[in-house]
Amino acid sequence: MNAMMRRVVIGTTAISMALAVAACGKAGDDKSDSGDKTSSGGDKSIGLLLPDSVTTRYAKFDKPYFDAKVKELCSDCTLEYANAAGSAATQAQQVSSMITKGVKVIAISAVDSAAIKSSIQAAVDKGIKVVAYDRLAQGPVSAYVSFDNAKVGELQGQALLDAMGAKATPKAKVVMINGLASDPNAALFKSGAHKVLDSKVDIAYEQAGDWDAGVAAQKMSAAITQLGAKNIAGVYAANDAMAGGIATVLKGKNISSTPLTGQDAELTGIQRIVAGTQSSTIYKAYKPEADGAAELAVNLLQGKSIDSIATSTETSGSGDKVPSLLLPPVSLTKANIKDTVVKDGLYTVAEICTGEFAAACKTAGLQ
Structure with a gap:
């Protein structure tokens, strides 16, 4: 393997390049979190279905980044959101609910990639485009965004x-x-x-x-x-x-x-x-991933090509070949905290170096 600092430079540069090219509720509830305006169908409705509320990234980063990018690209688009709270059955119900509401594109991070296949098929049968987010779901999805x-x-x-x-x-x-x-x-x-x-x-x-x-x-x-x-x-x-x-x-x-x-x-x-x-x-920088998913969703909604975004192809467990955007991950140790999560604004030094970690932060050169 290369030296750590070389991996950081390569990883963060590749993440920036990936999207530069691409630029051409309540857990278990199917209603939006407070502050969202849910749609009642319509031609510009996009849904986001996330898998669990245990992993902190989804509520803190993925959802707000996705929502913000969709609004930037399509100011009159409406958004639907639901979190499956780790239940594949709940997520299947949430897909069904979005079909009923008339959502036109669904970005979904599957709880169970195989179990969700029939729900994705049902959505596609209704003319809905599906973007597999972070996890490659089985079935006829139109695009996939994740990391390598x-x-x-x-x-x-x-x-x-x-x-x-x-x-x-x-x-x-x-x-x-x-x-x-x-x-x-x-x-x-x-x-x-x-x-x-x-x-x-x-x-x-x-x-x-x-x-x-x-x-x-x-x-x-x-x-x-x-x-x-x-x-x-x-x-x-x-x-x-x-x-x-x-x-x-x-x-x-x-x-x-x-x-x-x-x-x-x-x-x-x-x-x-x-x-x-x-x-x-x-x-794994969440913003490029969420931004990529939002770009794919908006392009699919508007009938535009996704070729400049999804530049590779992955094969799902159901054998479907899916246009894909794969972003580079970065290994993180004590040596490169400043050059990764702090530099990218994911966390501040103050957030990391709270009371019990203050002394260790000084030793690590963070303070």
């Missing part, structure tokens, strides 16, 4: 090896806690990580953590019981939410210095990196 998710896994695996240093040997026992099995991205993260880790360390315990901190904590506890706390040289956690649960378990066993990965660059994950209880995360 196999690369995410590769970066996570390499970051773990880097943090393990000389301890990264074929006999070193690593615990691997993957994402939700029904999320196609989880499989890509897993395969990318295995590509880097296999043969270099011993994946001694591997389970799905379902993107849930509590589930991940339970699996970590089981791993410690099976392997012994002192025998675990590193932990791969597929995202920051699960890393939080795992970090709590490790701290309780007095092994909080064990290298631990994450993903999503959540604020709590960044703070754990500063404090030394998490070694890395993956920064």
Whole structure:
């Protein structure tokens, strides 16, 4: 792998270039959050369906960025929003509700990429265009926007090896806690990580953590019981939410210095990196992704070409070839916090360096 600072420069530059080229409620409720004006159908209505309320990025970043970009591109467009709260059945009902309301384009991050297929087909049968957002749903979707998710896994695996240093040997026992099995991205993260880790360390315990901190904590506890706390040289956690649960378990066993990965660059994950209880995360700039989805949705709504935006093709689990916009992820450690999430305005130093993290922030050069 390249040196960290080179990865930052390449990653952030590529994100900017990707969209420069492209430029040519209540959880479970199908009503908009406060402040939104919902439509009652019409020719300029766009829907956004997000998968859960546990992952902080969706409400804090994805939704407002998407809404703002749609309004910038189409000032008289109306927006519908719903969050499935982790339920595939709820999300299917939300698609049905949007069909009834007459929404013309739906951007959806599927809870279950296979289960949502029939709902997507029903929407398309009514003339609705569907954009797969962040996760590649099955069925006849018109476009897909996400990150290079196999690369995410590769970066996570390499970051773990880097943090393990000389301890990264074929006999070193690593615990691997993957994402939700029904999320196609989880499989890509897993395969990318295995590509880097296999043969270099011993994946001694591997389970799905379902993107849930509590589930991940339970699996970590089981791993410690099976392997012994002192025998675990590193932990791969597929995202920051699960890393939080795992970090709590490790701290309780007095092994909080064990290298631990994450993903999503959540604020709590960044703070754990500063404090030394998490070694890395993956920064995926939400604004370019949300902006790309909004551009695709508006172009589809207006009958315009999406060729300049979706410049690659991905094949979904149902075998459909989908025009795609894939953005580059960036590995994030203590060394490049300033050059990534702080520089891009995701978080301020003040937000990261609250009371208990102030001393660690000074040591890390953030203050």
